[in-house]
Amino acid sequence: MTNATKHFLTIDNGGTNTKVIIVDQDGRQLSVSSFPTDAIERRPGFREVNPGQMWRDIGKAVKAALESAGLDGSQIDGVVPVGHGKGLYVLGKDGKPFMDGILSSDSRAADLANEFESRVAEIYPISHQHVMVMQFPVLLRWLKDNEPEQYARIGHVLSNKDFIRHFLTGEILEERGDASGNNLVNLETGEYDGRLFDFFGIPEMLECMPKLVSATDRCGSITAEAAANTGLAEGTPVYAGLFDIDACALATGVLSDDIFSITAGTWNINVFPSKTMAPLDGGCMNSVFPTGNTLVEASSPTSAGNLDYVLRMMTADGSKAASYDELGAMLERTDAKYTDVLFFPFLYGSNVNLDAEGAFIGLRSSSERDQLLRAVYEGVVFAHRHHVEQLLRVLGHKPKAIRISGGVCNSDPWVQMFADVLNLPVETVAVTELGGLGGAMCAAVGSGLYGSFQEAFGNMSKLAKRFEPHADQTAVYDRKFEAYEALLTALDGGWAALRDMQNSLER
Numbered sequence: 001m002t003n004a005t006k007h008f009l010t011i012d013n014g015g016t017n018t019k020v021i022i023v024d025q026d027g028r029q030l031s032v033s034s035f036p037t038d039a040i041e042r043r044p045g046f047r048e049v050n051p052g053q054m055w056r057d058i059g060k061a062v063k064a065a066l067e068s069a070g071l072d073g074s075q076i077d078g079v080v081p082v083g084h085g086k087g088l089y090v091l092g093k094d095g096k097p098f099m100d101g102i103l104s105s106d107s108r109a110a111d112l113a114n115e116f117e118s119r120v121a122e123i124y125p126i127s128h129q130h131v132m133v134m135q136f137p138v139l140l141r142w143l144k145d146n147e148p149e150q151y152a153r154i155g156h157v158l159s160n161k162d163f164i165r166h167f168l169t170g171e172i173l174e175e176r177g178d179a180s181g182n183n184l185v186n187l188e189t190g191e192y193d194g195r196l197f198d199f200f201g202i203p204e205m206l207e208c209m210p211k212l213v214s215a216t217d218r219c220g221s222i223t224a225e226a227a228a229n230t231g232l233a234e235g236t237p238v239y240a241g242l243f244d245i246d247a248c249a250l251a252t253g254v255l256s257d258d259i260f261s262i263t264a265g266t267w268n269i270n271v272f273p274s275k276t277m278a279p280l281d282g283g284c285m286n287s288v289f290p291t292g293n294t295l296v297e298a299s300s301p302t303s304a305g306n307l308d309y310v311l312r313m314m315t316a317d318g319s320k321a322a323s324y325d326e327l328g329a330m331l332e333r334t335d336a337k338y339t340d341v342l343f344f345p346f347l348y349g350s351n352v353n354l355d356a357e358g359a360f361i362g363l364r365s366s367s368e369r370d371q372l373l374r375a376v377y378e379g380v381v382f383a384h385r386h387h388v389e390q391l392l393r394v395l396g397h398k399p400k401a402i403r404i405s406g407g408v409c410n411s412d413p414w415v416q417m418f419a420d421v422l423n424l425p426v427e428t429v430a431v432t433e434l435g436g437l438g439g440a441m442c443a444a445v446g447s448g449l450y451g452s453f454q455e456a457f458g459n460m461s462k463l464a465k466r467f468e469p470h471a472d473q474t475a476v477y478d479r480k481f482e483a484y485e486a487l488l489t490a491l492d493g494g495w496a497a498l499r500d501m502q503n504s505l506e507r
Contacts, residue, residue, distance in 0.1 A: 079236055083244060092154070129287075133354060137184060140157070157174075162174050173212075178243045187287075221236060251438035260403070302348070341363060427463055
């Protein structure tokens with residue numbers, strides 16, 4: 001019997017960056033290695049990634065993380081893939097990749113999604129999901145209609161992290177939480193339902209869906225080929241893994257409806273675990289959570305990724321207009337009254353209308369750069385508030401606190417802005433890479449080291465800071481948010497005209 005410390009390695013593949021994180025059994029973060037997710041944009045609205053390049057980059061990052069932690073592959077006790085939800089990754093009938101993966105920020109199928117969402121009441125009692133532009137069945141139908149040759153070659157359909165696990169183990173399996181968030185699973189039975197495939201007009205894809213597994217299930221081991229690419233030891237256990245939303249919620253201890261989880265990164269994600277499902281008119285999504293509860297979710301690609309883009313756009317050469325230290329100092333010396341400009345953070349998609357686009361409103365000749373930048377920060381938080389209010393309508397009461405994760409946690413003033421805009425305490429946890437910690441917790445539970453996620457959280461995570469709302473700032477933000485929502489309502493009938501104009505110019 002050995003009492004050696006256990007080490008767990010998570011491959012966290014996000015839409016903006018991919019990270020490899022090594023965490024020990026006590027939640028200590030030993031190393032992080034990262035690289036930008038190399039998105040390919042061959043046409044407007046298309047965001048894809050080359051699977052071969054992704055696998056090569058992951059291999060380099062795993063080796064770098066092992067070296068940084070001072071470990072060799074034999075000292076890793078479990079590997080867990082964590083990935084962005086939705087999007088689409090497929091294998092051919094021979095079990096090999098043949099086309100680029102589709103990221104969750106892809107918007108090519110917006111018109112199809114609108115069409116299906118107009119009829120969502122037909123399937124909501126089965127999947128308890130609204131239709132989103134980046135879900136499996138919407139993208140599969142788009143391929144069927146627009147790239148039939150590629151569609152005909154599909155043999156297996158996978159989520160992002162299940163695709164990565166295939167590279168690690170050679171196994172072809174789909175984790176139930178991801179599948180349930182993609183409008184293909186009956187939430188009452190937890191299994192695929194042919195009626196959903198029929199609804200989307202892709203009945204032939206039912207036979208391409210892999211066996212469903214649970215997040216903590218062991219799903220094979222590191223193969224010799226994967227060992228050569230990554231430096232991990234052949235035979236190392238690999239666990240099913242998690243949708244990144246689930247990983248962050250678990251890492252922050254969001255295990256009941258007393259606390260909401262917010263992830264502010266590429267995506268604007270707001271969730272809470274529930275014993276019941278959100279109704280159709282709540283506008284929320286429901287999916288399987290690893291604890292056995294339902295995860296109620298309100299989300300959209302309207303979060304912190306907008307800031308990076310705006311910073312690059314403000315310079316002629318595409319470099320950032322200001323460092324994050326400068327921006328942090330600007331936030332510290334200004335307050336809610338500093339800017340009267342509003343920003344719609346819809347550069348990668350919207351949470352109000354699939355045709356909506358990003359915009360500054362309220363620009364004047366006297367507007368200064370920093371006022372625009374602060375408006376971007378505020379606009380991102382307003383987009384989160386829009387979703388949090390959806391969750392509040394479902395739950396019926398406020399939570400005790402919000403636990404926040406994502407890139408926003410690198411900026412205390414921005415986290416304080418969340419507390420002020422939401423008028424709720426906001427808490428952070430000590431570990432910076434929460435997807436990595438959530439993945440490690442999954443391996444720790446799957447291996448039997450801890451008996452539950454509650455026990456894993458108690459041993460592997462701890463709270464770092466708590467931000468209380470400031471009443472004077474909240475009052476100002478309430479006025480701004482009222483204007484933000486009113487303008488969105490006023491524009492609702494005009495976005496389609498904008499899309500029609502854009503489409504005419506593309507031709």
